[in-house]
Amino acid sequence: MGRYLLRRVLIMVPTLFAISIATFIIIQLPPGDYVTTLIAQYSAQGDQLDGPQIEALKNRYGVGDPMIVQYWKWISAILFHLDFGESFAWQKPVSSLLADRLPLTIALSIITLLFIWAVSFPIGIYSALRQYSAGDYVFTMIGFIGLATPNFLIALVLMYLGMQYFGTGAGGLFSPEWKDASWNIGKLLDLLGHIWVPLVVWGTAGTAGMIRILRANLLDEIRKPYVTAARARGVSETKLTVKYPLRVALNPFFSTIGWVLASLISADAIVSKVLNLPTMGPLLLDALRSQDMYLAGSIVLISATLTVIGTLISDLLLGWLDPRVRLGAR
Secondary structure: OHHHHHHHHHHHHHHHHHHHHHHHHHHHOOOOOHHHHHHHHHHHOOOOOOHHHHHHHHHHHOOOOOHHHHHHHHHHHHHHHOOOOEEOOOOEEHHHHHHHHHHHHHHHHHHHHHHHHHHHHHHHHHHHHOOOOHHHHHHHHHHHHHHHOOHHHHHHHHHHHHHHHHOOOOOOOOOOOOOOOOOOHHHHHHHHHHHHHHHHHHHHHHHHHHHHHHHHHHHHHHOOHHHHHHHHOOOOHHHHHHHOHHHHHOHHHHHOHHHHHHHHHHOOHHHHHHHOOOOHHHHHHHHHHOOOHHHHHHHHHHHHHHHHHHHHHHHHHHHHHOHHHHHHOO
């Protein structure tokens, strides 16, 4: 397992390096540069930057230097000082914007993942062991509806139901009276009263897809010769299902961690907009619309890094769950 872990970590290094280069290229794609854009913005507001301020900004971002020098100044500021640059749209450091929204985004991703597992795990097993039963047909129909319905439409329906029957606000994670309050039991209960809406919205499609994958994998495993031979030897059905076929069928649960950690940043930006959630998705969308490239590039970099980290976690869990994964990597 140690050799397998070392191999996966070593693969991460060039991957992250390539991601940083691609992100820096994205930042440099718009015409002009950050300093020119900032000067134009201040001019439009009736303000002016003096000479020393302009020179300090040019030196900080390497304006006029070769691309490799600009890249080093950008990546070294991130690695050594967590300095992602300045957002000219928000007129504040990018790091402060990320600190406000990234923890909540990651927390929602993890909670959504646990919700998907908790729902799809028992249903997938039931559908496989009771194939073509009435319950299997019902869950299959619900799964297809969940896959076919756009998430933003589900969000609108749940927002209406929440306002009409549960008295919750139209979007957001807190009621207006608790939004700026310090943390206490009341604020936590208010959060729990709102968080079920984005949880169900994001979990619907993921749960539906995971049920189908687990059902198909488990059906494939329980029909293999080793299961038939074990059943012929008198192994109980519970032990026969749990010990080997289910263990192999669980691979998709762990292999999806890589993309779940980053999915809320980009894939569900529209849902976050509809639900008025303070996550990274709307921030990325606004940054792209305003060509705030240091902010957009930083979010892309973090999203890709989270994907690589999540993939590493998935690989380690798969290596622990299925020996064929780590043995096949040697």
